[in-house]
Amino acid sequence: MAATALTIPPAMERPHFVGIGGAGMSGIAKILARRGARVAGSDARDSATAAALRALGASVHVGHAAANLAADTTCVVVSSAIREDNPELAAARERGIEVIHRSAALAALMEGARTIAIAGTHGKTTTTSMLAVALRSLGLEPSYAIGGDLDVPGSNAEHGTGDLFVAEADESDRSFHRYTPEVAVVLNAELDHHANYASMEEIYESFETFAATLRPGGTLIVNADQSGARELTGRLRRRAAATGRGPALVTYGTGPDADVRILRVVSHGLTSEVTVRLDGAELTFPVSVPGRHYAHNAVAALAAGVAAGVPADGLAPALARYTGVARRLEPKGEADGVRVLDSYAHHPTEMTADLEAVRDAAGDGGRVLVVFQPHLFSRTRELGIEMGRALALADASVVLDIYPAREDPIPGVTSELITDAARAAGADVRAEHSKAAVPGVVAGMAKPGDLVLTMGAGDVTELGPEILAHLAN
Template sequence: MAESEAEPLPEHLGRVHMVGIGGAGMSGLARILLARGGQVSGSDAKESRGILALRTRGAVITIGHDPAALDSLPGGPTVVVTTHAAIPKDNPELVEARKRGIDVVLRPSVLATLMAGHRTLLVAGTHGKTSTTSMAVAALQHAGADPSFAIGGELNESGTNAHHGSGEIFVAEADESDGSLLEYPATVVVVTNIEADHLDFFGSEAAYVEVFDKFLAGVQPGGAVVACLDDPGVAALLDRTEEVLRDNRVTVLGYGHNDGAGEPESRRERFVAELLEFTGGPDGGSSRVRLHPPVVPESTEITLTTPMPGVHMALNALAAVLAANAVTADAGAASLDSLAEGIAEFSGVRRRFEYRGSAGGVRVYDDYAHHPTEVRAVLSAARVAAGGGRVIAVFQPHLYSRTQEFAREFAGALDLADEAIVLDVYGAREDPMPGVTGRLITEQMTHSGRFVPDLNDLVPAVVGLAESGDVILTLGAGDVTMQGPEILAALGKPSR
């Protein structure tokens, strides 16, 4: 997709150096800066497909972290960009930048600057942000809009995670992991769900939940909140923020099943979209949805087709349609039918129930799921995709703190698989914690859980379990994603 004509960048973003430029969020930011005429340099620990793509667009990228990387651009950078979680404060480039008096800023503040002047569609929640954001982009593009966007995953259609569009709409994930979502100007907001996570940063569930309260309080007057009322955390959030939303003239667009007959009338009145019926299959699903004013003049039913399996994806798609419709309200409103067609033709996001191939009658998928609720939802979808076959889960826990906090919940989720192999923890930004390994999870599983700490032993273990008709699912936010091709290659070898 061609980038649109560049808007002028603020002077301080004219020459940007990005530490960890290959990351999902940072690479997208770099792409938009380059499209808007900025000069970009950066560094990362290793080569990647994303880094190669940025180099072709003019970025100067160094592999490895070295103070000399700050001299990659003529005149040096006007600002150095980093992330809170992934890059340690003693990174040599950050130390050198401070020594030289160069401003060091976090990625969200730069993204917020790039959003200025746009109508924004921001997707928040513990789970489902990338899928919902991606479907909203696909829906808007199909309806003729050209939104700018920044997503935590690559759209399969365009092979990119960011784009500088010609329209006045900017679509982005609003990441709560470090509270940075509070920096973004919010016109239309989606909240998919709220469940304790990132306690290594927040310290308590109460502090984690509070950031969503502040986020909704910052929605611009006359904006909208698209909220999943099936989720108790979201319903409670709306109760807590009801007064401030009303005072700010923010419209609440609730969606979900609306089967809570015992709920207060005020909660039931928030529904503008009811999921009446969902029919799932191995390649996606079809939902019968009833829409109510103010989304439509009169209550009406539509069919919403999703190309990814699982009722959780149907709910995400419904949120995407509602939010896309709301954000176009003052920009030549797109028809609901056209938005829904965009969802139906959407081919997915890398690492979100991504089909990797088949061999020996076994299909292999890969998914980014790294929270118990996400693992449970994906395995439920895999059960549908498997038909009469078995589901074999290969799960890599992400972060020692998360593994320790949710070991029991991970065990319960993985029990949905017929067979489960649990790898050791992918520590990412954390140092190892004594006694915290993948075994914490398998010890609490009720059946068929096997701890495989050495990646060299994984492929033989999986091949030894797999039978024709099975579905194998690699799960986690770490390097487990690289195991799918290895598994396929081994499955495709003739048995001796």
């Protein structure tokens, strides 16, 4: 595939990122720095990601202050998480500096590339990562922007010399409507992001709008197994029949009517093997991460790459080069015969998928112990009961207080919604309000052969090394 010349939009020659350490923001900043922009930004605290950006020449401030904006700043990049009273955003508006949403900045970076955009309520980061790693291993030199680090801090994005740009497309705030991909993927459609979507009808409308952004002649890959995605496919087909317009639709899944049919997934502990029927031929390839959910993500990545013109017989084995991304069932270590993994799962569907995957990995006799931190008050209010039921798949769980992120507390919404539902489902669960006490609690519960999973989108990820230290002692 031919190389493409991707440039810096004039307004982004000297950008300032508010919250530059975030997964999405840091990726865009990295690509701009690689292209030669003079990047600056700030974050609430220092981090390995900030250090990686500094190594690329970026100026990263710790803490938010109006004085952080340089005199020659050409734009200020923000995400939906940045509040209007942020001092840097307020200073930008006062000085007349252009304010650009993160998604608009990413869309500008895609100009001139053949974009593959991965969307869906769960699995975006994994699927995008799988495809980016596979394309890179084939020497196609894609650009990519992912919501997590592949191997080291700052590896969530790259400026490649090839003509493909693989991007995670975030539906949470409808920002994925800004992109114009050649190939797009919808992994699933479920009610989540309750601050922005009030109903499934709004979810469907949003994904229909996303499908309409595809370039003429583009292809949409859709999950044929998940009910929301099937409903979306039906809506898109009815609209195409009525208007005579719409992307080519390719479905993947286990059903006999799927265009890319998953025939079987065989688990091998922390890896698996998947067999598909594609274009009338059977194809078997390994997946280097555990669980049926991740095998299906690999099939979605395969279908997307093939739609972009990459031969299946080369792409399928290349997908095995993906060995994981930070916080997606990431092994943190082993001590006293106990393995510790970390999971970003924070929605009941994700929690269930990861718990089923680690159940296979634990093997005979090993227990699965979970440390779960709910993420967002709004999500807990709407899905707390389902979260508790998901925890019933573990042998025992410890539930922390809700991680608020960008939200203010909601009266009456606490992690007790989850623990009560878990107990009602027969789960062995305890609440722990002190995060500092958790490592000792878990070390006291665990026995050789057990597997501990820290789970949630907040700072629960910090507990893995501390649990290992307590186990070692």
